[in-house]
Amino acid sequence: MGRAEERRARQRGGRRAAPQSSPATPVAGVGGRAAARRAAKGGRAKGGKGRIRRLFTWKKILGTVFGLCLLGIGAFIVLYMMIGIPEGNADAKVQSNIYQYSNGSLLARTGTLNREIVDLAQVPKPVQRTFVAAENKTFYQDSGVDFRGTARGLFNTFTGKGAQGGSTITQQYVKNYYLTQEQTVTRKLKELVISLKLDREKPKDYILAGYINTSYYGRGAYGIQAAAQAYYRVDAQDLSVEQGAYLAALLQAPNQYDWAIASDEGKRLVQARWNYVLDNMVEEGWLNKGERDAMKFPVPEPPRNDPSMEGQTGYLVKSADAALERQLVAQGTAEDLKTAQAMVDQGGWTITLNIDKKKQTALERAVTTQLNSKLDPKRRSVDADVQAGAASVNPKTGAVVAMYGGKNYLDHYLNNATRTDYQPASTFKPVILAAALEEKAETQDGKPITANTIYDGTSKRQVVDDGTKVGFAPENEDDQNYGKITVQRAMNDSVNSVFAQMGVDVGMSEVMKVGGRLGLDTKGLQAVPAQTLGTMGASPLEMAGIYATLDNHGRKVTPALIKSVEHNTRKVTFPDPVGEQVISRKAADTVTSVLTGVVDDGTAKKSVQDNAKRDGQQVAGKTGTSDDNKSAWFTGYTPDLVTSVGLFGEDDKPPHAQVPMYKAGGEPRVNGGGFPAQIWAAYMFGVAAPDTKFDLETDQGAAVRPTATPTITRSPSATPSRTPTSESPTPTNSPTPSNSPTPTSSPTPTNSPSPDPVPTPPETTPPAEGGPVDPFDPGDDQ
Template identity: 30%
Template sequence: MVHMWRERRRKLIGLQKSRNIAKLAKFGFFGIVVIFVIAVIALPLMAFTLPSPDKVVRREGFSTKILDRNGKPLYDIFENERRTPIKINDVPLYLKQATIAIEDKNFYKHQGFDILGTIRGLSRVFTRGYAQGGSTLTQQLVKNVLLTSERSVWRKVKEFILSVQIERKYSKDEILQMYLNEAPYGGNARGVETASEIYFGKSSKDLNLLESAILAGFPQSPSRYSPYSSTPKAYIDRTTDVLRRMREDGFITKDQEQASLGELPDVKFQTKGSSFKAPHFVQYVQKILEDRYGEKVVEQGGLKVTTTLDLELQEKAQAIVADEISKVEKQRITNGGVVVVDPQTGEILSMVGSKRFDDPDYDGQVNVTLSLRQPGSSFKPFTYLTAFKEGYTPSTMIMDVATTFPGGEGQPDYNPVNYDGKYRGPIQLRYALGNSINVPAVKLIALVGIKDVLETAYNMGLNSLPPTNETLKRVGLSLTLGGGEVRLLELTTSYSAFFNGGYRVDPIAILKVEDSNGKLLEEVKTKKGKQVITSEQAFLISNILSDNEARREVFGINSLLNIPGRQMAVKTGTTNDKRDNWTIGGTQQRAVGVWVGNNDNSPMLNVASGVSGASPIWRRVIIESLSGFDPTGFEPPDGIQTVEVDSFSGKLAHDSFSSRSEFFDKSNVPSGDDIHVKLKICKNEEKLATPSDVAGNNYDEKEYYKIVEEDPVSTDGKNRWQEAILNWINGAGDDRYRPPTEYCGTANPLSVEWQNPKDRETVSNTFNIKVKAVSTSEILLIEIFADGVKVRSFDSLPYEGEISLNDGVHKLQVKGRDKDNHETEHTITIGVNVPWDSSPTPTP
């Protein structure tokens, strides 16, 4: 019974197995049919609708690379993904091996797909609900470039088809190159060259073994393995796996693996965002490029842009600004900017737009070198230059006294004050500019005209203040003290004309632009700019601004503006409300401009030009920028000559008065002195000696200052300049400022004397006569008599002419009369062809 049961069970099981085999055979048959249909019909149809494998070769979408003048990367400009291509020959061997070891060890053996990997990936459909894993480098390339990141069986099929097509069309090295240029490495970084620059600050061709292993591990899960992610140490385990696989595949030795693992915990990555070098300058360049080539080309065209920037100098300048601003933040100075240019070419070598670009507390991303701010006294050189163009000289004397100027229609009177509240009286332009005295600067712009000054500044490159009617409506005499708004970049390049002999230079930021294929699109050729001022005028300004003695009174002999061993032309500026503080200066080799203040335009608490604020930054930056340059000076051009001038009046030296040496344009040398004078004074009273007293040698000589200024801006006929001078003189204790104007009352104020011929002189029959006549009032008539007979008369200068007399001795008499009816005469004896004292021969 038991035996029969077992036999029956065995037959039932056998029958069931036969039925199962039949079912499997049936499914197998249908599977073969399905595979056949897919292979013969579906796959070709699908392939027909797939992207062309040719599109795997990227021809656009490359980042525009911004480089400094020495080829150091500053930034990549891109639309969505930052991508910089690299040739496979430039990829280090370790990086190739690390990528293959961790991602696709059979890369050089398969035909685009790995059977076991594909089966492993498809099996996930039935366990996880989606397909993943097992992708070769070729498949990953297809996914990154041609397909979406969708996880499905059909995407795997598409990926398979395209991978096979790509493997047939391209070599393994070409595929590996495309993969390395397309793989994701974290954030918007695409390609190993970009990743190397972002994480290590170098080109991928310079990566070592450990750095190569680290980057090779990123593409599997860049959002996890990037040191900038929320799991900043996850790369360590991943890199450990990469090194192990490299050793297992025979790419490195055990010793190399262990050495790299020992270094792994101490790897230094760049600070996040540090790959954005010189951000304000890069944004400035980007705007220029977009204007020239369009936004799309800049973001996707793969341009290579070599700029003028010196990254090493830039980073030093940036650090100096941050350091110096931190020292004065208690003085409510929170920000600063720097520009360094080559004054010969206008090339921008450094542009620091704020103390820190990524600080939101004070709008750090605002580029203050391009912001409109009031320049204070740093504008004054343009006024003085205009004056030199119009005939004034460095020794021209002007009165620094409290003076009232008309404020314009509907405006109150303008009463400028000096920085220190003092008034110095007589001051020559060299010392007025050197010490940055305000009142003389206002007088000077009144004398030469606001429009003329605007034209001078505009021609030199100060484009923010064009000499238009609109500008003239909004600026006045205070323009010379910085009453108009300018940009630091423009102001610095405008100063370059002072340093380079008078040539305008415009700011240059780009040296060369190449397209993604290396074709040269543009290249700057160095050339001389337009000469906008003469070399003599440029020299006079630079010489004054570099004269440490000329600024000694206000700045002292050892200010931050004085750099021993270097001749620096430099000017400071501070607005009267202390919202802006500037220092602009340099040499023939470098020009440096600095601004400090607050982006919100709030006033600084305390700042002293030449001591704090912009000056410490300027000093440190100019020293750095001139490192490696031999000291140079501002040599006088051929049109300059040196002349001794009176220390008080600035006119030609005379009468053994104190004098000094001054530079002049040869076409504009001062003449005689009508300011610092010696006057002939009556012996017994402090009045002018009359001509008769002078003729009789009855006088003394005394030193006086005769100061007269006309008011060129008076609107009511009043000479407020002279009124101010007289007010100042009344408070001065020096009597030399009070020369006498009246003559002594006892003698005749009219005097005449013979200059030719002289008394007792022998002349020919026809001879020239010349008379000198002086009076305290207008002379109306001069008459000439010979032996009592009138032979000539004159009613105006010159009192000279020709007369004829017979041989013999004659009496010549000159008579004069002035407007006040004073009369006088002078008689001499002469001989015509005979001695003056000969006697007539007696008649027999």
């Protein structure tokens, strides 16, 4: 048999019956091939899922996690064996800080270490426990480490999310004395290991003594003995429980909680912290509740004088420290302000300020000649209650070139240039106009709001919104009625009723948003009509920044006190003070144009426009006088410089409450157009560039030269019912810019009516239908 026959025989013997085909399963043709492909893909998919299931089983996942845990434990054991408890180095790291003017000349040098170590036995046991109650109630039972807080801190540091929180007293002591304040993963791991070792090797009293002797309490005081002397003029062994609780509370934020310089919010927070400490002591059984209930907050003594901080030096140095501390936190070098303060106080910094020495001297001289020399507390007790603050900013760079914080840092520690507890009053009105222009807002009858829009200037006129009264009827200064006036005239004479209505026309939420973009701190502020009168708090530095943004054509200017910082181990970079466009140039320039009218023919005319030292500068600005004459302002600018001056009525006796300034300096009332504007002019016209003009892109406002003769005039009206004050001159024609030739006639824009070319008394339009006056209405706000 040949090979071919053998092959056929084998095939016949081993052949199987072919499967029966069914209608649903084609075996030939295109349909058969497609089914085969689908079957093949299904098989591969099932095979892929199977492989994934085999790869990621629960056993394997748990095994991997367990392995990672073992790896972490092993790594920690290695770290624990490698890292020992180092020698303490806190004293060796304290150096001087050098502060310089913008030209590099010396302003101040600080950095003397104020520390005296005391044995824990010299600190009364109840005082010791105040620190435990404040920082770490489980101190006597824990292992020296808060693992949950440390893990959170490591994660936050690794991901750049900020502060750690949750450290024990042991960890804080280790950070203060053995390590640095740097916010790094390496430092935190070292802190963890050293804390565990220290807790095993040393008794709790040793650790607590180290903690209270190395912590920073503010006022340059390191350790409880220095703090007891700095705040209460006693030794640590003589501290009461109440005083100890304050010092323990102080550690959370030494500068913010220092009673001598704390804001109202800071005082509220430290008292709350003080109560928290004492309540914890009662909870732990360390203090009798009856004794606790009888305790009163122990107000600290004022700081001792440091001659090197005399005059304005202390204000500048402390403000520079605060700015550096904020930036250390912002860039992630420090976990929080408390840590940043410790970094700055350890020294080694060379801080160059933007302060121009000549401008600084000129500002101080202006306040002395225009205000301080006219105050006589012996003749008028109110004169002792007048505080001045000022800040001057370059609108092109954001540099703070001069600052006035008060008569003397050694006598008044709170910086009047940066305090935010007084109302800016009518200096807020330009923000309302800026919002109206930026949002292209309309009046209640649908007319666009411009410098020439007509409003009702009747005093106590009810503000309406879509035909409904909103329950707010602000009074103009001296209850003066202006009748129908333009927005320009209303800004010149600071007419409250007009801007209250305008704020509602724009929408108060939009007004506050624009205010925030310009630089106002709007956190926690309600968007209510009363805010149109400037009833929020603001500082001269803050207002200077807002007006600098307007001067800079709508590009955000954030005032910058620090020019540069140098340190041998740390690098600090500051953001550009000039930011993005926050409102349109046209809106900003229009506000500037309108504000020239306040100077040329409004509430600042007498002190600024008519000042003999004015050297051709074009000026824009706004006056302000708050409720019950507790503050008075003038914030104004030339094309190259912005300065805000504020006067504040502050009782010279504790608790330093806000008080009126009526009759201060021999004036019936301290108005923004008085002392503040006089200080502004005396300073600005000596340092601002001469003969400067604004470069404005607008066709509105007092800075725009009229192009046509008037088409509408009015006859003089009846004698006004009240005589305007010096801050509210009798309404006249819209001003002619001081830098332009005076026209032979008194032209006005053709698209709006205006008063007669000759001065006319205000209209005596009867008040609108009555309604409840808003309880927050400052009344005579100008």
